[in-house]
Amino acid sequence: MTIGEQTYGWQESNEVIHITQEAYDSILSQARKDAPVESCGYALGVKGEDGKLKITYNYPLTNIDHSEEHFSLDPKEQFAAIKYARAHGLVVVGGWHSHPASPSRPSEEDKRLAFDPNAFYLILSLAPEVSGQPYVPEGEPVLNAFRIKEKEVTRFPVIV
Template sequence: MIKIPETLVEQMIRQANEELPNECCGILAGKAAEGIIEIVEIYPMTNIDHSPEHFSLDPKEQLEVYKSVRERGLKVLGNYHSHPATPSRPSREDIRLAFDPAAVYMILSLMTNPPVLKAFHIENGDYREIPMQVI
């Protein structure tokens, strides 16, 4: 189960709309214990691909975010990105590039209004949705 504050979801939606037509992306940070993943902070990142179909995090920004997360006593739990015109599920490219089966991959689809946010674990070329509660 993932818990994420509504304010962070709203922040993701704003970022995704501002970066249209391209995908937006960012890092998820928080705490995980006893099957509960709590997203405490999101870190919007630059999509260096500038593409509506895929994203790559800026490596310099990523290093700074990882330092900041550690300093705050949090953990990097995964990443998020938007799908401007496709559903909120991992694309073939998302699955191909997923390298950490423990990571949370959140995908925000702007295909509908309101946007749809879902979370996944991706492992061995397959994915499963993680239940999520917006608090």
């Protein structure tokens, strides 16, 4: 059992999601600019023939709550993002939001609002943490993707 499982009670997936350096940098700089308010967007990308997902583009969305602890999306922006993805042959890999001061794991509210068990919910933590998560050097921001079924959480590492 990993420290992540012990500490956070999530399941570990064997699958990983890849992200381009450019898309990762875009998400990170947007989140840093918006901090301490939570930042959000859609991670767009491609699905390879092997079924593997790769995030290639960050579509920024406005946190209409302008809150440090919550986020809400503007349906018009969401629609525009999906339209953009279709026009560019991209898929919506998942929605992402930042946790400016807490770890990369779904909050109770995140779990409550996760209606789609097949969607990926990506969370970028700007709070350096020691979480026992592989692939992430200590003190660095952490980006994880989660699938949330009822209260059961599965983590998919996101790798640049």
